[in-house]
Amino acid sequence: MQSGFRPDDAERVLGHLRHGLELAAALKGERATTADAIWCLITEALETFDRMPDQERSWLTSGTRSGGWSSVGLTGAEARELERLRLLSAMKPYDGPSGRVIERSAGDRAFDVMLFLRWIGMYVATRRPVDQIVRATLALARGGDSEAFHRIWEGVTGKRVSRQAVSQFRTTIYGHVLAGLKRDLGIVPDGDAFRITHPEARA
Numbered sequence: 001m002q003s004g005f006r007p008d009d010a011e012r013v014l015g016h017l018r019h020g021l022e023l024a025a026a027l028k029g030e031r032a033t034t035a036d037a038i039w040c041l042i043t044e045a046l047e048t049f050d051r052m053p054d055q056e057r058s059w060l061t062s063g064t065r066s067g068g069w070s071s072v073g074l075t076g077a078e079a080r081e082l083e084r085l086r087l088l089s090a091m092k093p094y095d096g097p098s099g100r101v102i103e104r105s106a107g108d109r110a111f112d113v114m115l116f117l118r119w120i121g122m123y124v125a126t127r128r129p130v131d132q133i134v135r136a137t138l139a140l141a142r143g144g145d146s147e148a149f150h151r152i153w154e155g156v157t158g159k160r161v162s163r164q165a166v167s168q169f170r171t172t173i174y175g176h177v178l179a180g181l182k183r184d185l186g187i188v189p190d191g192d193a194f195r196i197t198h199p200e201a202r203a
Contacts, residue, residue, distance in 0.1 A: 004115045010185040010196050016041060016109050017187065017194045034189045035174040038116070042141040045110035119180025120173065137173050140166070 005013065020037030023044060028036055117137065121130040132152065139148040150161050153169070161169075181187040186197045 004118065005184050007185065010187055013112060013181070013185055014187060014194060014196060016112055017181075019109065020044075021193065032192070034192065034194060035171065037194075038174055038177050039141060039170060041109075041113045042116070042137070044106075045113040046138065046142050048106050048110040116177050116180065119184075120176045122176075123179040123183055124176050133173075136169070140169070 017034075017037060020041040021032070021034070023040035024032035024036035027040065117134050120126070120133050120137070126133060136149055136152045139146055139152055143149065149166075150159060153161055178189065181194075182197070187194055188197050
């Protein structure tokens with residue numbers, strides 16, 4: 001399985017990551033980290049999808065709109081995989097005008113960020129089913145310390161995961177995304193930022 005990114009997508013994704021760093025800084029100030037940037041991007045992507053009309057979602061998913069999935073080189077099978085991720089996120093149905101127009105850049109960024117989730121289990125081994133990890137990731141991003149996350153991760157309604165375990169989960173997902181960023185795009189953390197490495201440094 002491929003992530004859907006090509007090496008020449010690195011500059012575009014680096015722009016997304018810089019945006020994530022801005023979101024994290026607005027949220028946490030000087031305490032913001034590159035891990036916070038990744039989680040802020042996932043949360044923003046879900047919020048963008050929630051405001052996106054169903055027709056717009058289908059245009060982007062199918063690639064029939066200029067700059068849709070075809071712009072990131074997805075095959076039909078890969079586009080269907082992204083649709084599966086979309087459904088796993090339990091995105092809210094569009095129920096009328098939101099009062100806000102989704103900017104093209106925000107929509108494209110949201111779909112790219114959803115591709116990050118395909119790196120879960122791709123380069124770093126997992127002990128639990130990937131679908132469970134993805135659903136838990138999306139639940140945590142959507143609701144912070146939400147009941148949905150605890151239910152997905154423990155399988156028992158009302159049973160709480162410790163704060164330490166939640167923090168470890170966030171760190172683990174960050175590790176999966178970092179592995180994909182490096183292997184597929186040559187992007188690595190650099191202090192409190194990200195940078196593109198030379199191709200030979202990606203392995």
